[in-house]
Amino acid sequence: MGVGSCVWMFGVVVxxxxxxxxxxxxxxxxxxxxxxxxxGFNTPINWEDDELNCGGFGVSKLTDGSQWDQNDGKCxxxxxxxxxxxxxxxxxxxxxxxxxxxANYNMNQKLPIEVELTTSHWGHFEFHLxxxxxxxxxxxxxxxxxxxxxxxxxSGTNYPINYIFDPVNLTIPVILPKxxxxxxxxxxxxxxxxxxWGDCGNGTEGMGCGPQExxxxxxxxxxx
Numbered sequence: 001m002g003v004g005s006c007v008w009m010f011g012v013v014v015x016x017x018x019x020x021x022x023x024x025x026x027x028x029x030x031x032x033x034x035x036x037x038x039x040g041f042n043t044p045i046n047w048e049d050d051e052l053n054c055g056g057f058g059v060s061k062l063t064d065g066s067q068w069d070q071n072d073g074k075c076x077x078x079x080x081x082x083x084x085x086x087x088x089x090x091x092x093x094x095x096x097x098x099x100x101x102x103a104n105y106n107m108n109q110k111l112p113i114e115v116e117l118t119t120s121h122w123g124h125f126e127f128h129l130x131x132x133x134x135x136x137x138x139x140x141x142x143x144x145x146x147x148x149x150x151x152x153x154x155s156g157t158n159y160p161i162n163y164i165f166d167p168v169n170l171t172i173p174v175i176l177p178k179x180x181x182x183x184x185x186x187x188x189x190x191x192x193x194x195x196x197w198g199d200c201g202n203g204t205e206g207m208g209c210g211p212q213e214x215x216x217x218x219x220x221x222x223x224x
Contacts, residue, residue: 024050027189027217028169029114030103033078033096034089034217043098050118052090055081057196057213068211077141077188079216090218091138099135099184103221107181110152113172115189120163123194123212127157127174131182135220139186149174161194181223191215 026032026049031039034049054075055066066081067073074082078090078097087093105111113127128144148157152173159172191214198210 024053024118025120025191025215026050026052026116026118027113027187027219028116029112029171030187030219030221032090032189032217032219033098036096036098036100036102039102041100041102043100044095046089046096050116052079052217053213053215054079055083057211067214073211075214075216077139077144077186077216078218079214087138092134092136093138097138097218099220101184101220101222103219105176105221105223107176107223108178109176111149111174111176113174113187113189115170115172115191116167117161117163117170118167120161120168121193121195121213122208123161123192125159125161125172126190126192127172128188128190129177129180130186130188131180132186133183135184139218144186144188147177147180149176151175161191176223183222185221185223187219187221189215189217189219 026035028035034046034052036043037045057067058069066083067075071082076082076084076088076091080088080090087097089095091097092099115125127149129147129149130139130143132139150157151159152175193213194208196212197205197207200206200209
């Protein structure tokens with residue numbers, strides 16, 4: 001790599017570290033509540049369905065981000081601003097939380113989840129599942145955390161993101177929890193970005209440490 005390339009890469013890293021950056025993405029298969037209209041479902045249109053980042057990032061009082069500045073890192077289960085009154089837009093009973101089952105699966109099957117990253121900023125994905133069986137009931141994170149889906153390749157539950165700039169469609173095969181069935185489950189996509197500089201908690205600082213931008217999306221599915 002030439003000197004010019006090294007300088008360019010260093011400039012990119014410094015720019016991302018300084019600004020935090022805004023990743024963008026949406027859950028497309030099974031399709032999330034804010035994006036269901038893109039797959040032909042009769043749901044309200046959300047042109048900003050790739051911006052469900054908990055109301056904004058922000059790590060200092062000089063910014064207008066709300067998750068870390070105002071809400072102590074809390075986030076709505078489906079990516080809404082925690083400070084919004086319930087039902088939040090993407091929760092059951094909210095503007096986009098219509099309880100429409102967008103996909104049906106078989107127990108224990110391999111499920112190819114598709115996420116469209118319109119702007120990627122490192123970090124990792126996780127996928128959580130809550131057996132709810134009541135489309136009018138707002139799920140809680142405690143229920144979603146009961147089933148963190150395993151990646152089908154056996155590498156664990158975190159899918160690392162190494163794509164930086166280009167929009168990309170990612171298909172991530174996961175395994176549905178053994179023995180779990182439901183008339184309505186909520187599948188949550190959780191994206192913890194990793195392009196902000198922060199305190200690593202061990203006396204050092206680094207990229208991906210400390211508070212990071214989050215994105216989330218929720219899809220209503222059934223498992224038989």
